[in-house]
Each structure stands twice: as C-alpha cells, then as structure tokens.
Amino acid sequence: MLQTRGSIFISIRSRDLLSTAIGDNNNSGRFNLFEDIIADEDEILGVELVSATIPNSFYNLSNNNSNNKITFKEGANPYTTLTIPSGSYSILELSTELKGLLEAQSVIWGNSYSYTFIYDQINNLLNITNSGNDAIFDFTTTGTCRRFIGFTESIQTISTAAGITSNRAVDITDTRNSIYVRLPNLSNSKVIESNSGKYSNVVAQIPIELSRNNFFTYDPPTKFVCELVQKQINSISINITYQEESNPVNFERADWECNLMISFFRISKTEKRNREFSHSLQQDMYNQIDRFNTNRIETKQREEEIKKYLDNKLKNIKLN
Numbered sequence: 001m002l003q004t005r006g007s008i009f010i011s012i013r014s015r016d017l018l019s020t021a022i023g024d025n026n027n028s029g030r031f032n033l034f035e036d037i038i039a040d041e042d043e044i045l046g047v048e049l050v051s052a053t054i055p056n057s058f059y060n061l062s063n064n065n066s067n068n069k070i071t072f073k074e075g076a077n078p079y080t081t082l083t084i085p086s087g088s089y090s091i092l093e094l095s096t097e098l099k100g101l102l103e104a105q106s107v108i109w110g111n112s113y114s115y116t117f118i119y120d121q122i123n124n125l126l127n128i129t130n131s132g133n134d135a136i137f138d139f140t141t142t143g144t145c146r147r148f149i150g151f152t153e154s155i156q157t158i159s160t161a162a163g164i165t166s167n168r169a170v171d172i173t174d175t176r177n178s179i180y181v182r183l184p185n186l187s188n189s190k191v192i193e194s195n196s197g198k199y200s201n202v203v204a205q206i207p208i209e210l211s212r213n214n215f216f217t218y219d220p221p222t223k224f225v226c227e228l229v230q231k232q233i234n235s236i237s238i239n240i241t242y243q244e245e246s247n248p249v250n251f252e253r254a255d256w257e258c259n260l261m262i263s264f265f266r267i268s269k270t271e272k273r274n275r276e277f278s279h280s281l282q283q284d285m286y287n288q289i290d291r292f293n294t295n296r297i298e299t300k301q302r303e304e305e306i307k308k309y310l311d312n313k314l315k316n317i318k319l320n
Contacts, residue, residue: 001225001265004043008262009050012238014255020237025064026251028239030185037262039231046225046263049181049204052218056211057254060172061094061148062086064250067174069143070098074135077109084145088212091119091126091170094148102130116163124170126150129163137164147174176242179206179249181258185237187229195244203260225263233262 017029039045061068061084071081082101089097095117106113113132120127126149128137135158139146146153150166158164181204193200203226209216238258240249 001044001046001227004040004264004266007264008037010236010260010262012236012258012260014251014257017238020239021248024250024253025248026253026255027241027248028237030235030237032235033233037233039264042267043231043264044267045228045231045233046265047183047186047203047228048223048225048261048263049218050223050259050261052181052204052206052256052258053215054179054206054218054256055215055251055254056088056209056213057252058249059086059088059252060174060176061089061145062250063143064248065174065176066143067145067148069141070101070145071138071141072102072105072135074106074109074111074113074130074132079136079138080105081141089148089172091149091172094145094172095119095126098149102135106130119170124150125166126170127163127165128158129161130158133158133160133163145174147171173208177208178243179208180204180241180243180245181206182239182241182245183237184239185235186233188226189229190227201239201245223261227265236260 012031014026014029017031019026019029021028037045059065063083063086068084068086069081070084071079073079082105084094084097084101087093099115099117102115103113106115111132111134113130113134115128115130118127118129119125128149137151137156137158138144139151139156140153147168148171150168150170152168154167156164180202182201183203184201186201188201188203189199191200191202192198193202204218204220204224206218239245240251240256241247242249
C-alpha cells in the first residue's frame with residue numbers, strides 16, 4: 001500500500017484510560033481524541049501496535065483463569081473440591097501447595113495420608129503418590145488445575161505405590177502463553193481468529209515471557225498493519241485478553257503501556273472497485289427493499305379499494 005501522508009503516533013498508558021474493565025482487572029479502557037482522525041475519500045486508515053511494555057503481574061493460576069481447583073476423595077469419603085490460593089506458581093511451588101492442601105484434607109477424613117509429588121524435568125511430567133495408595137482425582141470438573149499439572153480431562157486413581165503420572169505435558173501457562181491486544185471500536189476485515197472463524201478485533205498477539213513479577217517489552221521486527229473499515233476515529237478503546245476474548249488478563253492493578261501507529265494509505269484501484277461494488281450491492285439491496293415496501297403499500301391500497309367497491313355493491317343489493 002502507498003502511504004499518502006505522515007502517520008499519527010498514539011502513546012497509551014493504562015492509568016490514563018477511562019477504565020472499562022470488570023472489577024480490578026485493569027485490562028481495558030477508552031480515551032477520546034482531542035481531534036478526530038479522518039481519512040480522505042481516496043484513503044483508508046491502518047493501525048499497528050508498534051511496541052508495548054507489559055507487566056508480568058498476572059497470575060498463571062487463579063479464579064480469573066478458572067484453573068485453581070482440585071477435586072479428589074480417599075476411600076469411601078465423598079469427593080471434595082479444594083481451592084488453591086491464586087498466584088504465579090512454578091510446578092514445584094504448586095506441588096508444595098497441593099501437598100499441603102491434600103494432606104490437610106486427609107487429616108479431616110481421619111486418614112492422615114502423606115502425599116509425594118515428583119517432577120520429571122526431562123520429560124516434563126508429574127508423578128503423584130500417597131502413603132495409603134488410595135485416592136481418586138476427578139479432572140473433569142469445572143475450574144480444575146489439571147492442565148497445569150499435566151493431566152487430560154479424566155478420572156485418575158491412585159491404587160498402587162506407583163501412583164499416577166501426567167498423561168500430557170505439564171503446562172504452567174495453562175495454555176495462556178500469549179496475550180492479545182484488541183481494539184473493540186475499530187473494525188477490520190483482515191484478521192480472523194481460529195476459535196470463531198470470524199473477523200476479529202485483534203491487532204497483535206504478544207508471547208508471554210517467563211519473567212514473573214517483572215516487565216517484558218514487545219517490539220516486533222515486522223509490524224502488522226491492520227486496515228480499518230471506518231474512515232474516521234474519534235476515540236480508542238483497548239482490551240487485553242487471553243486467547244478467548246471473554247477471558248480478560250487480570251493485571252492485579254499493575255500498569256501497562258501500548259504504542260499505536262495510525263497511518264493513511266491510498267486506496268488501490270482494485271480495492272476501490274471492490275468497495276464500489278460492495279456499495280453498489282448494498283445500494284441495490286436497499287433499492288429492492290424499497291421496491292418491495294412500495295409494492296406492499298400499493299397492493300394493500302388496491303385490496304382496500306376492492307373491498308370498498310364490494311361493500312358498496314352489497315349495500316346496494318340489500319337496499320334493492
């Protein structure tokens with residue numbers, strides 16, 4: 001695309017935004033531009049995320065992520081679901097936390113089993129045993145931490161000294177290995193998400209670096225310019241989520257920064273024809289609707305005239 005004039009650099013700090021986040025997630029907000037950004041008739045607007053500074057303050061295990069529960073039972077006792085405190089865990093730290101929770105519940109049941117967690121770093125698997133060789137884990141429940149500790153959606157039973165071992169890779173990101181920057185009020189027809197197969201409001205996907213309680217920067221070597229549908233911008237809304245748009249990143253009130261670039265490009269002849277064709281189709285559709293509505297009105301008028309004529313005829317017959 002041929003750029004027609006200088007770009008506009010927009011520096012966004014989360015602390016300056018009118019928050020649109022639910023609760024204290026601090027993942028979204030909006031600000032109004034002092035002056036509208038307007039493309040000429042023969043131009044289109046493009047937006048790109050040129051850089052960002054992101055705090056790795058979000059937890060990899062929490063209620064917000066729906067992965068902080070573990071459901072199990074020993075012997076004839078009923079299943080019990082334990083809640084793991086939210087936090088940013090390594091697999092060893094989570095193993096220690098789980099050991100304490102499971103053993104405390106075992107004492108309540110009167111068994112007092114001890115649990116052992118052994119992490120195989122070479123194969124990225126976790127083995128769980130207990131001193132009674134007796135426990136059943138239900139990894140099919142809502143909010144389970146199963147992916148974190150390396151299990152598929154299944155029922156796992158400890159019945160021997162060998163215990164149970166992960167049947168999938170341990171994943172401390174719990175599939176949340178990227179965050180997505182979205183611009184909900186800016187429409188595009190260039191980005192498609194695999195989870196929906198539809199056009200998306202994503203302008204950048206940022207890999208999460210394993211830098212717990214630190215900041216990491218996003219500065220892609222190749223920028224992606226997203227063409228916008230609208231030709232005028234009077235505000236910017238920004239939303240940062242995980243893969244699912246409905247799953248917000250909870251920054252735990254930490255601040256982030258994003259830098260956007262708005263550029264102006266000349267519409268190519270092909271694009272112009274496509275837009276004119278699209279407009280022509282749209283106008284043709286409107287014309288057809290108008291003709292349909294007009295025909296309905298005219299038909300209704302004729303029906304009323306015929307009814308009125310027949311009523312008068314019947315009235316005259318009765319009089320005679």
